[in-house]
Every structure is written in structure tokens, then in C-alpha cells.
Amino acid sequence: MSPIERSQSLPAHGYEPPDDADDGEQRSDALLTxxxxxxxDEAFEQLVRRHGPVLLRLATRLLGSRSEAEDAVQESFVSAWRRLPEFRENSAFGTWMYxxxxxxxxxxxxxxxxxxxxDAVSEPAAAEHQVSPARAAEGRAAVEALSKAMVVLSPEQxxxxxxxxxxxxxYDxxxxxxxxxxEAARGRVxxxxxQLTEAMVAWR
Structure with a gap:
């Protein structure tokens, strides 16, 4: 099994932006790259395992689908493998993959x-005391409302x-x-x- 194929089974646990890696890890990335x-192949497999979980979590957030996210990350690593000669050594591999x-x-x-x-939208944080059925139902309804509201956004937004x-x-x-x-990034956000505020007005 190739390092690309192994990336399909990577778990999506924890979230840390790639740039949060310490200097030692970035130097290690440069050597592996x-x-x-x-x-x-073994060096690339180590890169896949190091950055795969973060990237899978990102893709799941963006696409709202674990299966589509797995495909997107898989295809991204395939693309990266083919484009390694284009990689600039003064860049961080994690940022490039991101x-x-x-x-x-x-x-x-x-x-x-x-x-x-x-599943891609976080549930409201539970209070320390037991939440009443009515409040729990209200929380689920709010999450569903946000899910529907997200549909009206353009892909870029x-x-x-x-x-x-x-x-x-x-923003940078x-x-x-x-x-x-x-400026364009700020405008889209x-x-x-x-749009989300208007769609969620009933939940303010």
C-alpha cells in the first residue's frame, strides 16, 4: 500500500493550524520534503501521517461531509506528490498542503x-447541570437552522x-x-x- 493510500485511514482528531508547529518540526518537514x-516514499508517508489529521479536520469543516473530506485530502496528497518539484523550500510544507x-x-x-x-457543526456546549428536554430540543433546532442557513452562502463565502x-x-x-x-477576504466574511445573522435572527 502506498503512502497516498494509507492516508485514507487517518483519523480526524484535534485541530491545530499547520503553522503552529515548532521550529524543530518545520525543519524535520523540510528534510522529509x-x-x-x-x-x-517513506518520507512522504511520514508527512502524510503528520499533517493528514489536521487537513482532514479542515476539509470536513469546509465540506460538511466526512466522506467528501477524505476524498479531498486524498486527492490533495496525490497532487502534492506530483508537484513536489514545484515546492519552494522556503515555505512550510503544512502551509502548502493547507x-x-x-x-x-x-x-x-x-x-x-x-x-x-x-455532524460538521458543533453542538452548543452543555451546562454543568442537566439540560432540560425543552432546552435540548431548542439547541438541536438551532443547529439545524444554522445548517440550513449555511446552504445560502456561496462557496467562496x-x-x-x-x-x-x-x-x-x-485575514492575511x-x-x-x-x-x-x-480586502476581498474581509468582504466575504x-x-x-x-447572511447567517439574518437567517438566524430567531435564535438571537
């Missing part, structure tokens, strides 16, 4: 009507909104990932917030 570009996955997901969203599943509101990325990073200006 250099070896992988020379045809070292950009590839983000754009892969954006293409998927553009090809279909965006739908977010309830959705990607920028998730990167900002869910992943907490700064979002602009770099999507290939737009910071603003419009997405406005």
Missing part, C-alpha cells in the same frame, strides 16, 4: 450546492467564513489560502456573517 522529492486542500474543497463546493451536515470563524485564521492567511486580497 527534500527526501520525498527525490522519490522517498492551501492545496482549501482550494480542492473550494472546487468541490463550486461543483455542487453546498450542504453542511449536522463559506470557505472564508469557516477559515475565519471556525479555524480562527487571520485566508487571503493567501484562497488566492485573493485581504462580512457578507457571510450578515
Amino acid at each position: 527534500a527526501r520525498a522529492s527525490e522519490g522517498d 492551501r492545496i486542500v482549501t482550494n480542492r474543497c473550494l472546487n468541490v463546493l463550486r461543483a455542487r450546492r453546498p450542504v453542511v451536515t449536522l 463559506r470557505v472564508c467564513w469557516v477559515l475565519r470563524e471556525v479555524d480562527g485564521l487571520p 492567511a485566508i487571503a493567501d489560502m484562497v488566492g485573493i486580497s485581504q 462580512f457578507r457571510a456573517r450578515r
